Amino acid sequence: MENAPDATLNAIEVQSLTRRFGALVAVDHLNFSCASGATFGLLGPNGAGKSTLIKMLTTLLPPSEGTAKIAGYDLVQHPELVRGKIGYVSQMLSADGDLTGYENLLISAKLYGMPRAERARRIAQALEFMDLAHVSGKRVRQYSGGMIRRLEIAQSMLHRPAVLFMDEPSVGLDPSAKRSVWERIRELRREFGTTILMTTHDMEEADHLCEMVAVMHRGVLAALDTPAGLKAQVGAEATLDDVFIHFTGATISEGGELRDVARTRSTTQRLG
Amino acid sequence: MSLAHEAPLSGWAEPFPGANYLRQTLAVAESDIRKLIHDPVELFTRMVQPVLWLLIFGQVFNRARAIPTGGISYLDFIAPGILAQSVLFGAIFYGISLIWERDLGIVQKFLVSPAPRSTLVLGRAISSTARSLCQMVFVYVIAALLHVQLRFGIFALAGVVAAVMLGSAIFSTFSLIVACLVKSRERFMGIGQVLTMPLFFASNAIYPLSLMPGWLRAVSRVNPLSYQVDALRTLMIMGGSSAFGIGHDFLMLLAAFAVVMAVATRLYPSIVT
Numbered sequence: 001m002e003n004a005p006d007a008t009l010n011a012i013e014v015q016s017l018t019r020r021f022g023a024l025v026a027v028d029h030l031n032f033s034c035a036s037g038a039t040f041g042l043l044g045p046n047g048a049g050k051s052t053l054i055k056m057l058t059t060l061l062p063p064s065e066g067t068a069k070i071a072g073y074d075l076v077q078h079p080e081l082v083r084g085k086i087g088y089v090s091q092m093l094s095a096d097g098d099l100t101g102y103e104n105l106l107i108s109a110k111l112y113g114m115p116r117a118e119r120a121r122r123i124a125q126a127l128e129f130m131d132l133a134h135v136s137g138k139r140v141r142q143y144s145g146g147m148i149r150r151l152e153i154a155q156s157m158l159h160r161p162a163v164l165f166m167d168e169p170s171v172g173l174d175p176s177a178k179r180s181v182w183e184r185i186r187e188l189r190r191e192f193g194t195t196i197l198m199t200t201h202d203m204e205e206a207d208h209l210c211e212m213v214a215v216m217h218r219g220v221l222a223a224l225d226t227p228a229g230l231k232a233q234v235g236a237e238a239t240l241d242d243v244f245i246h247f248t249g250a251t252i253s254e255g256g257e258l259r260d261v262a263r264t265r266s267t268t269q270r271l272g
Numbered sequence: 273m274s275l276a277h278e279a280p281l282s283g284w285a286e287p288f289p290g291a292n293y294l295r296q297t298l299a300v301a302e303s304d305i306r307k308l309i310h311d312p313v314e315l316f317t318r319m320v321q322p323v324l325w326l327l328i329f330g331q332v333f334n335r336a337r338a339i340p341t342g343g344i345s346y347l348d349f350i351a352p353g354i355l356a357q358s359v360l361f362g363a364i365f366y367g368i369s370l371i372w373e374r375d376l377g378i379v380q381k382f383l384v385s386p387a388p389r390s391t392l393v394l395g396r397a398i399s400s401t402a403r404s405l406c407q408m409v410f411v412y413v414i415a416a417l418l419h420v421q422l423r424f425g426i427f428a429l430a431g432v433v434a435a436v437m438l439g440s441a442i443f444s445t446f447s448l449i450v451a452c453l454v455k456s457r458e459r460f461m462g463i464g465q466v467l468t469m470p471l472f473f474a475s476n477a478i479y480p481l482s483l484m485p486g487w488l489r490a491v492s493r494v495n496p497l498s499y500q501v502d503a504l505r506t507l508m509i510m511g512g513s514s515a516f517g518i519g520h521d522f523l524m525l526l527a528a529f530a531v532v533m534a535v536a537t538r539l540y541p542s543i544v545t
Contacts, residue, residue, distance in 0.1 A: 093376065
């Protein structure tokens with residue numbers, strides 16, 4: 001089959017991927033790859049180009065130049081095939097608050113063309129797995145932050161994507177909700193072998209979940225290694241916080257553009 | 273883009289060709305309709321405007337007998353216009369929900385799914401038609417209470433349903449186009465207000481084309497609302513007559529829908545960039 005993916009390839013292969021907005025180069029000829037089944041963390045200050053990169057990899061934004069292969073499919077040539085292979089958990093709380101948890105999952109399942117019997121089975125399984133079965137009939141606006149995130153991850157995994165993109169999955173969550181989300185992410189990886197690419201500002205999260213971590217700064221990768229390798233590059237006692245500061249010259253709390261800060265605050269506010 | 277690319281991607285067989293397309297389109301519509309069922313207040317608030325127009329404007333002008341209506345009472349003449357108007361007013365602001373859902377991240381989730389872009393647009397058009405049918409029932413009740421000479425034949429009613437649905441689909445999809453172009457809620461509201469009244473007054477909703485100056489008549493001939501009203505006037509009212517011919521009305525409405533669908537499908541992904 002002409003469009004069949006090559007199973008021997010990495011799950012994500014980014015090739016000279018570039019995005020310009022007028023004179024601004026948000027993502028500048030980026031090259032990296034991510035092995036199948038690995039969790040890849042993307043660190044970087046606000047405005048570093050992380051969200052632009054995720055938007056391109058999820059087909060929401062066409063690249064200005066270059067391409068990427070996701071699960072073997074070319075992003076530029078066959079975005080519609082890439083979409084069938086990926087899941088996406090955005091930084092915003094994208095579960096629909098006006099629908100129930102069950103309804104959110106139902107609509108997702110239908111969008112992915114799932115037949116009725118398969119739908120019922122997977123939705124029941126997802127609700128059970130995410131510990132949401134007891135609130136599935138309640139509207140999502142009544143859920144806690146951790147429950148909403150778990151629902152969103154369930155939604156993005158219903159069709160068993162090969163690659164899952166997560167934009168700051170634990171932003172705004174309290175420590176216990178955060179740990180519960182991390183636990184579910186780990187279990188999903190174990191169960192389905194999903195490749196995960198996530199952005200985060202949370203160094204503990206990157207340390208806990210990611211095999212490979214890239215530090216992005218001004219549209220390029222400033223560093224790429226295992227968390228241990230990155231720390232060793234900076235110093236014997238270094239933490240990922242030190243790595244971040246070393247490669248970006250920024251402090252984590254420095255913040256970014258008004259729009260990024262506003263979005264994070266709004267997500268945090270909605271999480272209560 | 274070949275059709276093979278739009279086939280089910282996860283190995284699920286389609287029971288018939290196009291089943292997946294239909295399922296995805298209806299899923300988009302279902303999402304919105306379920307929300308409406310959870311919170312139907314909007315349907316009730318939309319009832320106020322047609323009541324005012326029929327009860328006050330219609331009744332007063334009915335007595336004035338100042339407008340040539342082709343042998344029917346002014347209230348009979350205006351009732352299809354008010355139905356079309358209430359559908360227009362409901363549909364023309366529909367696009368703001370796209371901006372709202374974009375801000376919440378819901379649109380992005382739909383866009384990263386393998387559902388073809390046209391299903392996302394068509395699904396929204398269908399959910400808008402569901403709202404318009406509620407409006408239709410309500411306007412019929414008010415019109416009946418005011419003794420408007422309504423037709424209740426099965427074919428006449430089916431024709432009214434079709435005209436109402438098409439009008440709603442056209443204007444709600446047009447509204448999506450505006451949303452994709454202006455991208456912010458504030459600008460959308462401003463433009464929505466600017467568009468509504470010209471669309472309404474440059475149509476045959478409350479006065480016949482024969483009363484219009486030449487330039488306004490020319491404008492009204494490219495306004496889909498005129499064809500919707502013309503079709504409704506024939507199908508809804510005893511003794512109502514069509515100025516353009518009912519076949520021509522539906523042809524123009526279908527053509528207008530095809531144009532706005534094509535444009536909206538192309539622009540839809542740009543709402544998130």
